[in-house]
Amino acid sequence: MRDQRTGYLMVAPALIALAVLIAYPFLLSIYFSLSDKRVGLPGHFIGLENFEALSQDSVFQQTLFNTGLYTVVSVACKLVLGLTLALLLEKVVRGQRLLRGIILLPWVIPASLSTLAWRWMFDPSYSVLNWCLRVVGLGPGVPWLSDPWWARATVISVNVWRGLPFFAICLLAGLVSIPKEFYEAARVDGAGPRARFWYVTLPLLRPILGIVLLYSVIMTVSDFIIVHVLTRGGPLQSTHLFATLAYRIGLAGTRLGMGAAITLFLFPVLVVGAYVLLRIVRRGEEFA
Amino acid sequence: MELQALQREWRSISGLWSRRRFLQAIGAAGSSTFLARGTAWAQAPEVTLLTWSHFVPTYNPELQKLVAEWASSRKANARVDFLSLPDLMPKLAGEAEAKRGHDIILGYNFVPALYKENLLDLDDVAEDLGKRYGPWSEIGKYLCNLDGHWKAVPWYHQSLIANINVDYWKAIGMSVEDVQKLNWDGLLQKAKDLQKSGHPVALVTAETFDGFGSLCPVLWSMGGKAVDPKGNVVIKSSETKAALEYAKELFPYMTRDMLGWDDSGNNKYMLSGVGSWTPNPPSIWLVSRLQKLPIADKFDHVPMPSGPQGAYRVGDSNSLAIWKFSRNIDLAKDLIKFLMDKPNYDRQIAAAGGYNQSSLRQFQSNPIWKTERQLRYYEPPVEEIRAPMWPAPPNPGSQIAYNLLIVPLMFVKVVTNEMSIPDAMTWAEKQLQRIYAPYRS
Numbered sequence: 001m002r003d004q005r006t007g008y009l010m011v012a013p014a015l016i017a018l019a020v021l022i023a024y025p026f027l028l029s030i031y032f033s034l035s036d037k038r039v040g041l042p043g044h045f046i047g048l049e050n051f052e053a054l055s056q057d058s059v060f061q062q063t064l065f066n067t068g069l070y071t072v073v074s075v076a077c078k079l080v081l082g083l084t085l086a087l088l089l090e091k092v093v094r095g096q097r098l099l100r101g102i103i104l105l106p107w108v109i110p111a112s113l114s115t116l117a118w119r120w121m122f123d124p125s126y127s128v129l130n131w132c133l134r135v136v137g138l139g140p141g142v143p144w145l146s147d148p149w150w151a152r153a154t155v156i157s158v159n160v161w162r163g164l165p166f167f168a169i170c171l172l173a174g175l176v177s178i179p180k181e182f183y184e185a186a187r188v189d190g191a192g193p194r195a196r197f198w199y200v201t202l203p204l205l206r207p208i209l210g211i212v213l214l215y216s217v218i219m220t221v222s223d224f225i226i227v228h229v230l231t232r233g234g235p236l237q238s239t240h241l242f243a244t245l246a247y248r249i250g251l252a253g254t255r256l257g258m259g260a261a262i263t264l265f266l267f268p269v270l271v272v273g274a275y276v277l278l279r280i281v282r283r284g285e286e287f288a
Numbered sequence: 289m290e291l292q293a294l295q296r297e298w299r300s301i302s303g304l305w306s307r308r309r310f311l312q313a314i315g316a317a318g319s320s321t322f323l324a325r326g327t328a329w330a331q332a333p334e335v336t337l338l339t340w341s342h343f344v345p346t347y348n349p350e351l352q353k354l355v356a357e358w359a360s361s362r363k364a365n366a367r368v369d370f371l372s373l374p375d376l377m378p379k380l381a382g383e384a385e386a387k388r389g390h391d392i393i394l395g396y397n398f399v400p401a402l403y404k405e406n407l408l409d410l411d412d413v414a415e416d417l418g419k420r421y422g423p424w425s426e427i428g429k430y431l432c433n434l435d436g437h438w439k440a441v442p443w444y445h446q447s448l449i450a451n452i453n454v455d456y457w458k459a460i461g462m463s464v465e466d467v468q469k470l471n472w473d474g475l476l477q478k479a480k481d482l483q484k485s486g487h488p489v490a491l492v493t494a495e496t497f498d499g500f501g502s503l504c505p506v507l508w509s510m511g512g513k514a515v516d517p518k519g520n521v522v523i524k525s526s527e528t529k530a531a532l533e534y535a536k537e538l539f540p541y542m543t544r545d546m547l548g549w550d551d552s553g554n555n556k557y558m559l560s561g562v563g564s565w566t567p568n569p570p571s572i573w574l575v576s577r578l579q580k581l582p583i584a585d586k587f588d589h590v591p592m593p594s595g596p597q598g599a600y601r602v603g604d605s606n607s608l609a610i611w612k613f614s615r616n617i618d619l620a621k622d623l624i625k626f627l628m629d630k631p632n633y634d635r636q637i638a639a640a641g642g643y644n645q646s647s648l649r650q651f652q653s654n655p656i657w658k659t660e661r662q663l664r665y666y667e668p669p670v671e672e673i674r675a676p677m678w679p680a681p682p683n684p685g686s687q688i689a690y691n692l693l694i695v696p697l698m699f700v701k702v703v704t705n706e707m708s709i710p711d712a713m714t715w716a717e718k719q720l721q722r723i724y725a726p727y728r729s
Contacts, residue, residue, distance in 0.1 A: 252691040
């Protein structure tokens with residue numbers, strides 16, 4: 001009994017912190033999203049009017065498309081490239097610690113700083129990348145930040161560059177934990193490299209793959225810094241994500257209710273997605 | 289025996305520092321520090337000022353120096369915080385909502401109207417300054433005197449004049465005097481020659497605040513307006529159509545890179561030696577001079593081109609306002625008066641190199657605009673200076689429409705062929721109607 005009480009007491013500070021820093025703001029943003037709250041003024045309950053207005057707004061519809069494209073392409077690239085990198089890193093013997101440390105750098109450097117460096121590299125006037133292209137005779141340069149599709153490719157590239165180390169290191173951890181006996185047994189049964197990857201590596205990697213994918217999808221959907229620093233949602237709102245649009249409408253536009261509605265719009269979708277991914281993870285654990 | 293002696297000795301030493309005594313010592317040290325600091329806080333209040341990071345690098349240190357001098361003379365503390373303009377608006381929103389933050393804030397353009405209910409009336413300060421150095425100009429009164437009360441004190445404004453590289457114009461046979469007389473049609477014709485020579489003009493058609501500075505003069509001089517003084521959205525008109533058609537015709541002769549520009553984009557464009565013409569306050573020339581760049585001698589400023597309804601220049605206004613929740617209201621007012629005092633104001637004009645223009649008549653005769661040849665057209669202006677979104681009523685809707693870049697976006701949608709001219713005007717009309725709806729009287 002005493003142990004139970006002590007246990008609750010030990011957990012209480014963390015629960016209080018969760019309640020104050022996560023639960024309260026979350027409930028408050030739900031309330032804001034159902035009201036016409038503006039900065040500095042009280043709000044009134046208006047039901048789902050904000051969500052209805054958003055669903056008919058062309059800018060929001062574009063943001064929905066942008067977010068979907070950004071998330072799917074970024075996560076797919078990070079998954080494929082991350083897994084490839086993990087498989088390669090697993091084979092490295094000499095200097096593996098140093099190499100793994102260096103590979104983590106993009107993920108470790110503060111996002112705003114690294115994105116600012118990318119901004120300089122993509123700058124419309126002073127892009128070092130365009131300078132290189134001109135020097136080698138590959139044309140006048142690329143409109144990295146001024147063409148909608150190039151701008152989308154640019155923000156996705158920076159996101160992939162930043163998130164790739166996380167995928168690689170997590171998947172590497174999963175790879176090294178797979179018992180070698182399974183590969184030996186598969187080899188004895190005549191399985192080639194592709195078959196070993198498909199029937200041994202992937203199923204056993206499923207739990208960690210699920211967790212990494214879930215984390216990456218949530219972080220990518222809610223990304224803010226990369227778009228805010230590189231393009232501020234432009235050109236022509238072609239790179240706006242939910243977070244940047246909510247920032248523009250809620251803070252610059254002072255419409256906190258609408259801003260909250262934007263950020264909460266995908267919440268049900270993310271909950272379903274998390275449930276599905278966790279089920280995949282659980283099935284992978286059963287297999288293991 | 290020795291061990292016992294050692295143990296006794298240890299006990300006598302550790303007794304000096306029993307847990308209880310240790311905690312007492314810590315408590316005493318902590319509370320005395322707290323009390324000392326508390327006493328210090330009680331004696332010297334701190335006045336804080338939030339403003340934008342000036343584009344002329346020598347201005348910020350001078351402002352900090354002035355504020356420090358004021359603080360020293362009043363035996364108070366003072367702090368100036370600088371933010372870039374796009375980051376200033378969300379910061380102000382945070383302070384207004386939390387009712388916590390700086391004492392004095394920058395009232396950029398329609399910010400005094402946006403946060404009218406949260407700002408102190410400054411009638412005493414503004415009227416005193418008006419009597420001493422006035423009268424106040426129209427732009428100052430339009431943005432800061434709301435419903436008969438001064439919600440902010442106009443500090444200075446900067447206007448977007450045409451910045452040119454004289455060498456590139458000379459190369460196509462145009463002297464500075466010729467460029468000065470150009471109207472919009474003339475600029476369009478010369479833009480073709482300049483593009484051929486590799487030095488295009490830059491009428492900033494981008495989703496950035498500078499977009500207002502380039503595109504509103506086109507709109508206004510064609511007779512177009514976004515919102516009328518009563519708050520009615522009137523952007524869908526034949527005059528707006530004419531302005532959009534003009535921008536669409538000019539766009540192919542400009543760099544497409546400008547679609548990705550922020551407010552520093554056209555500055556960099558001119559400083560890189562590529563651009564030949566762009567609307568901007570004189571920071572391009574000032575920065576090149578400060579950095580002793582060879583291109584500094586090539587820059588000059590001429591009035592904005594004229595259209596059928598006259599010649600206009602956008603003036604972005606900076607005013608000083610005090611939050612109602614400020615705990616240092618009297619000191620904050622005193623600091624504002626100090627900054628607006630003529631000797632101190634002259635120092636600010638000098639530190640900004642003539643970039644800062646004043647809404648007070650007496651300050652407009654500062655000799656810097658006569659002694660610096662490149663500023664001869666900057667002050668006094670030849671064109672009519674208007675705030676962005678003019679002649680919209682100074683209400684929250686105008687600042688929101690400004691923050692959301694509705695007018696520049698409308699132009700961008702047309703020049704990139706994302707929308708036809710009628711569709712772009714309809715889009716802008718819907719956006720503005722939604723923004724202004726809560727503020728219709």
